[in-house]
Amino acid sequence: GESVGLHLPTLSVQEGDNSIINCAYSNSASDYFIWYKQESGKGPQFIIDIRSNMDKRQGQRVTVLLNKTVKHLSLQIAATQPGDSAVYFCAENSNSGGYQKVTFGTGTKLQVIP
Amino acid sequence: DAGITQSPRYKITETGRQVTLMCHQTWSHSYMFWYRQDLGHGLRLIYYSAAADITDKGEVPDGYVVSRSKTENFPLTLESATRSQTSVYFCASRGGTAEKLFFGSGTQLSVL
Numbered sequence: 001g002e003s004v005g006l007h008l009p010t011l012s013v014q015e016g017d018n019s020i021i022n023c024a025y026s027n028s029a030s031d032y033f034i035w036y037k038q039e040s041g042k043g044p045q046f047i048i049d050i051r052s053n054m055d056k057r058q059g060q061r062v063t064v065l066l067n068k069t070v071k072h073l074s075l076q077i078a079a080t081q082p083g084d085s086a087v088y089f090c091a092e093n094s095n096s097g098g099y100q101k102v103t104f105g106t107g108t109k110l111q112v113i114p
Numbered sequence: 115d116a117g118i119t120q121s122p123r124y125k126i127t128e129t130g131r132q133v134t135l136m137c138h139q140t141w142s143h144s145y146m147f148w149y150r151q152d153l154g155h156g157l158r159l160i161y162y163s164a165a166a167d168i169t170d171k172g173e174v175p176d177g178y179v180v181s182r183s184k185t186e187n188f189p190l191t192l193e194s195a196t197r198s199q200t201s202v203y204f205c206a207s208r209g210g211t212a213e214k215l216f217f218g219s220g221t222q223l224s225v226l
Contacts, residue, residue: 032212043204043217044157051212089156093212099170100211102147104157 008087010109019077021108023090028071032093035064035075038107039086047075047088077110085112117141120205120218127195128226135190135221137205145208146188147215148172148180150201157204163188195225 013019025033031052036044050057050064050073057064063076073090087107094101118139127133137146148160159172161180169180177199179191188207192199202222206215 034214036217041220043206043219044215046214046216049214091215099162099164100145102159102215104149106154106156 008107008109010111012111012113013080014113015080015082017080019075019080019084019110021075021077021088021110023073023075023105023108025071025073025090025092025105026103027092027094028068030092030094033064033066033073034091034093034102035062035073036089036091036104037084037086038089044089080110080112082112082114085110118205118207118216118218120203120221122221123219124222126224126226129195129197131195133192133195133223135192135203135205135223137188137190137218139186139188139205139207139216141207141209141216142185143207143209143216144185145210146182147206148178148188148190149204149206150174150199151204151220152201160190160203192223197225199223200225 034049035047037047038044048059048062048064050066061078065074087109089107090105091102121136144165147162149157151157158174160178161172163169163182166182166185182188202220204220205218208215
C-alpha cells in the first residue's frame with residue numbers, strides 16, 4: 001500500500017528507550033484529544049485519549065500529556081519496541097457550527113532502531 | 115466479524131468514470147465519516163453523517179456524493195473521477211460526540 005511516512009517528521013529511537021512525540025493543536029476550545037497509530041497499508045488505530053479537563057492520562061506503556069496553556073499535546077511511549085514503528089497522529093475534537101469536528105495533525109514517523 | 119469494513123481494498127479507474135466506495139459498520143454507531151489521506155496533507159474530511167439520512171460536507175467535498183439510507187452503510191461516490199482524486203480513502207465511525215473514531219482499513223484509489 002501507499003506509504004504515509006514520506007515527507008513526515010521522523011523520530012528515530014533505540015529499542016528499549018522512551019519515545020516522546022509532540023503535537024501542537026490549533027483550537028483552544030477543543031475538548032477532547034486522541035492519539036492514533038498508523039502502520040503502513042492500514043487504517044489509523046486508537047492508542048489513547050484525553051479530555052480537556054485532564055493534564056495527564058496513562059495507558060499500557062503510553063502516557064499522554066496535555067498542556068492547554070500552550071496548546072501542546074505529547075505522547076510518551078515507554079520501552080519502545082520494533083512493533084511501535086509507525087506514523088503517529090494527534091487529533092483534536094471541537095464544536096464547529098453544531099458539528100463535533102475532528103481535525104488531524106500531519107503525523108510523525110517513529111522509527112525504532114533494533 | 116464486528117467492526118468497520120471498506121470495499122474494495124484497491125481500485126483502478128479512468129478519468130470520468132463513476133466510482134463508489136463502500137463502508138459498513140456493525141456497531142450501530144450514529145456518526146460516520148469519510149476521509150482522504152494524501153502525502154503532505156494528512157487526513158482530510160470529505161463528508162460526515164450524524165445519523166441515517168443526515169449528511170453534511172467536510173473540508174474537501176467537491177466531486178463527491180454520499181448517502182446514508184441505513185445506519186450501518188455510508189457509501190462514497192465519485193460521480194466523474196479525476197486524477198486529483200487519486201488517494202487513500204478511509205471510512206470511520208463513532209458512537210457519540212467527543213468519542214474516538216474507529217477506522218476501516220482503507221481503499222486505495224488510482225484514477226488514470
